[in-house]
Amino acid sequence: MTFASRHIGPDAEAQTQMLKAIGYASLEALMDAAIPEVIRWHGELKLPGAASEEETIAELREIAGRNTVATSMIGLGYYGTFTPAVIRRNVLENPAWYTAYTPYQPEISQGRLEALLNFQTMVTDLTGLTTANASMLDEGTAVAEAMTLARRSSKSKSNVYVVDADTLPQTLAVLRTRAEPLGLELQLVDLDAGDTLPEEFFGLHLQYPGASGAVRDHAALVEAAHGKGALVTVAADLLALTLLRAPGEIGADIAAGTTQRFGVPLGFGGPHAGYLAVRAGLERSLPGRLVGVSKDADGAPAYRLALQTREQHIRRERATSNICTAQVLLAVMASMYAVYHGPAGLREIAKRVHDRALAVAGGLSAAGVEVAHDAFFDTVTAVVPGRAAGIVEAAAGDGINLRLVDADQVSVACDETTTTAHVEAVLSAFGAAPAAAAESGTRPLARTTDYLTHPVFSAHHSETAMLRYLRKLSDRDYALDRGMIPLGSCTMKLNATTEMEPVTWAEFANIHPYAPASQTTGYEALVAQLEGWLAEITGYDAVSVQPNAGSQGELAGLLAIRGYHRSRGETHRDVCLIPSSAHGTNAASAVMAGMRVVVVACDDNGNVDLSDLAAKIEKHADALAAIMVTYPSTHGVYEKGIADLCGAVHDAGGQVYVDGANLNALVGFAKPGKFGADVSHLNLHKTFCIPHGGGGPGVGPVAVRAHLAEFLPGDPLEPGDHHAVSAAAHGSAGILPISWAYLRMMGPDGLAAATGVAVLAANYVAARLRDHYPVLYAGNEGLVAHECILDLRPLTKATGVSVDDVAKRLIDYGFHAPTMSFPVAGTLMVEPTESEDLAELDRFCDAMIAIKGEIDRVAAGEWPKDDNPLHNAPHTASSVTADEWEHAYPRSLAGFPAGVDRTSKYWPPVRRIDGAYGDRNLVCSCPSPEAFED
Template identity: 90%
Template structure:
């Protein structure tokens, strides 16, 4: 059996049955009928023929072998760390964690949400601030978001943002990318040179410790900035904060950074969980996801996403950030690292790291080598006039990579993996043979306050306890290892174990993003091959995998369009047309790219209103920069007017951005780069099998036609005028082997078969459910693309049963709900994907039909409108087994509705959660254990 046969759920007989149900003789006939001929591509992808799982692993082994694993002492925000095996095996390698979806359905996400609340608590405790979000994409984007947060929060009208010259260079590159389109002026200050603050500025960014390793007392500087009305961000190393005074204790308003060194592998730059924390008063401006504590229908504490869960959808072009995702899987790992080690364990690790740095500094000084700073945590910068390169080369011969600062300076960073042997080898590279004690270090800024005092950080230090805690949390969740997650627009298909395996190989996991090129040949081969395959699939000419989320791919694509227009002297082109149905991040990304959003209406069929489009183009022809359109449409339809749309925008001098969110309906049958688009971002965590991980990691490569290729993101450490949207040149490179393996094993025929099957399953579900729930939109021949929208609004109007009621009742039937109220309020968008077999599809269909029967019971008055299985859903085991039962329907209907397998029942851990209560009473750190007492 081929891998494609294992990836694609329905076998040949099942596909024949499904095709018959919708009236087609073959997949090709279905696709010919569904896809408009104007974009239909009848070629074959020029990709390698499918390899077996064993062949693919062997090829990846050969690629990995081209990477050279060394001891990295480069630092710059990336450090060697030991991932506890119990966390690696039971989180990173566990499908219960990595195949889960974003916790928009909190009742079936309590395990993930608790882990993220631990993460938020860890960050607030260590930074000394009051509220942290549930993670950011990396340190660079976290700091960039902090900058715009400061702009919103400061009352100063200045556009100047002051940045510490000792900031990590990759962070500075991302700041420059994000500042320029918004008209923000960055002003670098050299604190060692005594540079004065400008007269007016809205914010100040400080690195703590600095990129050079220097630990400075910033309290007076922060006070001076506050006196001028500015807000202050401190980019702090969390491990250092176990020994150093917290940013909140020296007056910082915002703290940002990364949690990578808390047990998350280097991965050539990612994925890693950034963090962002704020003082009291700024929490409602915090971008990204925020986990809060609310209560369920029984009054028991329960976790949920709070406040900004759907900010981009609600505020669109007025959104302050395009961040709609997080790095959940990596945040869970980092939080569990803190749980496993506890405050004393973390402090012991930090002390050991610092002691190695002290030994280096003292020995170098005793050996006649100048050390630049007297106060540091883990990084020592040494002055060796004219021989810095020779020192770095000498260390490399011992298998140790140091940072070459310039011709005269070398920087050495210690970490959790550093040993006395490493220290001795580094000293030998400097020509120093004896170790000596040091009297410098970070002691003047020593921390005295407590942190991680919640019992969770002192309860699970044994392997047994940790293992059981992780199992307990995963049991509270619903992921793809339990059943289908039929989410429209999100493409939740199973991620094969063979694809996942290489991620934890040392040759991929333990490579520093700024390692010498001689150490990274395997990664460069992997990246270039994958970018080439993606270009072939999409019909574009060039691809960059740097964006580490779909939102960042959007931004990168729009910045490429902006750069193109500017290169032609057309700086006045700044209008971005966006259909009213578009994903909310589109509008937010356009504003971040310095564009003005003009909304184009959709017609009654959900398609772009071509008359309104032509009117908007005519009105804005001189200033038109781009149009952003999702294809197939956000409504799950292959719009027939897409070629005309592209032509009209091009005729007016604009560029066409096709959002690749729905590429799962195109691969092998249509190529955006060939039917008129100029740029797309792709979601590797959707179409190309990188798992969602509970809401991240994602990868959002940007693909462009040749005329835009020079404007793709560049290496943040390379000089030049290019922009960087992530802190590492290849973004979340550590998970790219997943998509590489998927493409290698599927081959051109398998990819096309997957697309056809995805469209087949969606149309099968639509056909089976159409008589029970209206299917809102359809395209050619009454067909949908890879998803369909079920319209519950008439049901709600006539019975009072809401889309929320149906979504929560699906939990009782053992399903994750489809996408709720997007793109149309009061609807469910269903995307079955190609990886669900006929039995699972029929189980879902049966559940939806049974639920319609329950709705009919409410409509007939058999069950009261306010006391029925839908309004009370979901039902927990404790609710169903309570001594008293006063509902109008029996316990068996509540807990074991029609068709549910009693031997495999999933019980939600909490009842329906009161979201409004949680927003009114914002609690975003771990509640005391007493809160859960009955």
């Protein structure tokens, strides 16, 4: 069998049966009817023919072999680390963790929510602050979010943000990208040179330890900044904080950084979990996701996503964050690293790292080499006038990468993997020999407070205990390894094992993002091939994989448009048109790119209202920068008017941004770059099989036509005025082999077949359910695209049964719910994808039909509105085996509804979580685009 035949769930016989149910003779006939001819592309993708799984692994082995796995002592926020094997195998390589979705349905996400709460606890303990979110994309973007958080929260009227000159260079590049469109001014201060703070500024950023390795006492600066009404962010190394005084102890308002060195591989720059923590009083401005504790219907403790404060501050502050994701899989790994080692184990690792750095400094000092700073944690900067390049070259000859700071300075960064042999080789490169270690100069800043005191950090230190803890948590969750996750707009499709396998190979996992180019030729080749294939698939001319989430891809695409207009002297073009149905991140991204949002209405069929579009274009013609539109539409329809929309915007001098969230309905049949779009971001975690990982990692490449290519994101370490949207040149490069392998194994025919079957499956589901639940929108010949919206509002009005009730009852039937109340409140949006076979599609449809039967019994008065299987769902094993049962329906119906296999039943660990008890928000309730308009 080919890989495509294993990836695509319905076989030929099943496809024939499904086509018959919706009245089409072939997939080609269905796609001809569904896709408007005005955008239809009839060519064949110029991609390599499909390779077998074995051939693909062999090719990837050859590509990986071109990378050199050296000992990287470069530092700059990226460090060698040992991933405990029990965590690597049972989290990173375990589909129970990597195929899960964002925990918007908390009753079936208790395992990963607990792991994320551990992560938050780890961060708050180490930073000495009160609240942390459930991870950020990387350190650079976390610090950028801290800057805009400070701007929202500071009472200062200034737009000046002061930045420590010893900040990581890639972080500084991301800060510059974020600051300029928002009208914020960065001002560098060199603390070593005695620079003083300006008279007015709203925030101060400090690096701790600095990029040079220097550990400084920042207490006086923090106090001075507070005296000016400014907020202070400390970008802190969490491992260093096991030995050094916490930022919260000197009054820092915000801490930001990365958890990469807590067992997460380098991966040529990502994916890694950044962190962001705040002092008391700033919780409501914290972007991203936050896990909190609530209780279920029986009063038992239960975890859930707390009210997403991101939404609040977007509404209130006109959007300075578009974050709609996290790095859950990597945050879980980092949290489990802390659980496995515990506070004493982390301190021992940190002490060993520091001792290695002391040994380097001692040997250099004994040889007469000047060490730049007395106080350091893991990084020693040596002053070697005119000799720096030769020393770096000499170390490279021994397989060790050092950091060439400039012609006169070399930095040596130690980490968990550094050995005494490495120290000796480094000293040899300097012409020095091992000597007595230098005295540590960090003692005045030594940590005296406890951390990781929660019992979870002392209970699982043996591998047996850790293995069982991970198994216990994963058993509480529902992921693709259990069954279908039919989420509209989210494309939860198969993440094949062969695609995943190369991620943990040392040649991909253990490469520093700033390693010499001669050591990364394999990665560069893989990235170039993948970018080329994505350009061919989408019809664009150039692609950058740097954006490490869809939100970052949106921002990068809009910044390209901004750069293009500015290059033409049209700085006045700042209006971005956005349909009222758009995902909330679209509008937030536009504001972050310095644009004004103007909302375009949708008609009764969910399509962009072309008459309203014309009116808005006419009103804003001189200022029009862009339109952002999702295609197929957010409502799951191939809109006929897309070509007219593109033409009208171009005629007015604007650019067309097509959100690539729904690209799974286009591959092989239509190319956005050919039907009028200028730029798109693509979700590799949707269409191209990078798994969702419980809410991250994602990858959101940006693809553009030729005239925008020069405005794509640039390498953050390269000089120039190009913008960088993430801290590494290729973003989350470590997981790009997944999408490369998917494309290589599917080939052009397989990709087109996948699109056709995805559209077939959605229309099959719509056809089976249409008589039970109205299908809200449709396009040509009553067909939907790759997803359909089921309208529950009439049922809710008649019976009181809500969309929440149906979602929770689906858990009893063994399903994750479809997307709730997006893009239309009171509806369910279903996307089956091409990966689910006919038996699973029918199981879902049968469950939805059975639930409709249950709703009918409520409507008939057979069950009370406040005591029926839907109102009380989901049912736990504990609830249905209780000694007393006083409900109006039998236990058997509660726990084993029609079609459920009693031998493999999934039991949720908690009952419905009490929404009134705490701030909870179970769905991605991004604000409407109208919330962003002036």
